[in-house]
Amino acid sequence: MLKIDMHTHLLPPDMPLWAEKFGYGDFIWLAPGNEGRKRMMKGNQFFREIGANCWDPELRIEEYARFQTQVQVVCTIPVMFSYWAKPHDCLEMSRFLNDHLAEIQATYPKHYLALGTVPMQDAKLAISELERLVSLGVRGIQIGSNINNNNLGDPEFFPIFEACEQLNLAVMVHPWNMMGFEYMTKYWLPWLVGMPAETSRAMCSMIFSGVLEKLPNLRVNFSHAGGSFMGTIGRIEHGFNCRPDLVAVDNARNPREYLGQFWVDSITHDPRMLEYIMDLQGTRRVCLGSDYPFPLGDLEIGRMIEGMQLPENTVEDLFHNATMEWLDLDPDYFSAPV
Numbered sequence: 001m002l003k004i005d006m007h008t009h010l011l012p013p014d015m016p017l018w019a020e021k022f023g024y025g026d027f028i029w030l031a032p033g034n035e036g037r038k039r040m041m042k043g044n045q046f047f048r049e050i051g052a053n054c055w056d057p058e059l060r061i062e063e064y065a066r067f068q069t070q071v072q073v074v075c076t077i078p079v080m081f082s083y084w085a086k087p088h089d090c091l092e093m094s095r096f097l098n099d100h101l102a103e104i105q106a107t108y109p110k111h112y113l114a115l116g117t118v119p120m121q122d123a124k125l126a127i128s129e130l131e132r133l134v135s136l137g138v139r140g141i142q143i144g145s146n147i148n149n150n151n152l153g154d155p156e157f158f159p160i161f162e163a164c165e166q167l168n169l170a171v172m173v174h175p176w177n178m179m180g181f182e183y184m185t186k187y188w189l190p191w192l193v194g195m196p197a198e199t200s201r202a203m204c205s206m207i208f209s210g211v212l213e214k215l216p217n218l219r220v221n222f223s224h225a226g227g228s229f230m231g232t233i234g235r236i237e238h239g240f241n242c243r244p245d246l247v248a249v250d251n252a253r254n255p256r257e258y259l260g261q262f263w264v265d266s267i268t269h270d271p272r273m274l275e276y277i278m279d280l281q282g283t284r285r286v287c288l289g290s291d292y293p294f295p296l297g298d299l300e301i302g303r304m305i306e307g308m309q310l311p312e313n314t315v316e317d318l319f320h321n322a323t324m325e326w327l328d329l330d331p332d333y334f335s336a337p338v
């Protein structure tokens with residue numbers, strides 16, 4: 001069975017020294033690490049050590065084949081978004097990353113699909129890069145759950161979403177720049193608490209501001225199974241009903257009515273939660289995802305789903321139909337000759 005992992009991250013093996021090139025800022029750069037690994041540095045601060053499976057496409061193909069996975073959807077690591085940078089510098093960096101992602105897709109068309117990145121802090125530049133991505137054959141973008149702490153429902157981002165709908169580009173929303181980060185220094189709390197909250201923040205903002213209402217054909221996928229949104233949908237709906245003066249001010253419908261309009265990935269680490277989400281969303285709106293190659297991901301790609309004794313057509317939906325629909329791929333995309 002065709003298995004597509006729609007949530008994975010990839011970096012180029014080498015990058016310019018952006019801070020030196022632009023003359024400011026804590027841009028990410030790669031320092032040598034132990035045993036061929038690399039250290040991602042943010043200015044002078046260590047961010048994360050990465051191994052070759054973060055940049056070597058052939059090693060990755062070999063690794064995910066062990067889980068009978070044939071295809072990965074690849075996007076950059078959110079810390080690379082650099083929305084805080086000067087817009088033209090962020091555009092230059094986005095183009096560098098996008099050229100690399102598009103090249104991986106073009107070199108290994110049966111194994112990789114790319115999602116680009118764009119300077120969300122400047123709608124005009126972002127849209128120019130969306131148009132370029134289409135010309136490179138890229139089918140979607142990945143964006144952050146907030147843009148310099150502004151919410152995705154803010155009017156300044158609407159033209160970008162409108163352009164995505166018009167250009168038939170899918171959107172993946174990934175948590176990053178977690179709220180309350182500075183108050184959660186222990187226990188990995190920004191990742192365990194902040195990230196799920198960030199995704200719910202993005203979803204509530206896009207729903208209540210009317211983005212999903214005004215753009216019914218915009219195909220958005222929210223990471224980590226929708227974060228805390230799915231587990232708190234009852235509370236969110238009740239809030240909409242009991243305080244419409246606060247929540248229902250921008251012509252959105254009851255939030256529950258948007259379930260199944262958007263997509264989420266399967267990264268729950270909990271079969272019962274995944275069952276619940278499939279119930280809410282419908283199985284064509286839940287995509288196999290792993291967050292490969294990072295340790296908080298579901299790195300035994302699809303194993304949990306395979307152990308759930310689901311009907312075969314449900315597994316087919318999760319393993320490829322949902323992602324094919326999200327990216328608007330022809331059913332024979334992977335079987336047709338290159």
Ligand SMILES: [Zn+2]
Nearest residue numbers: 007009174291
């Ligand atoms: Zn991720």
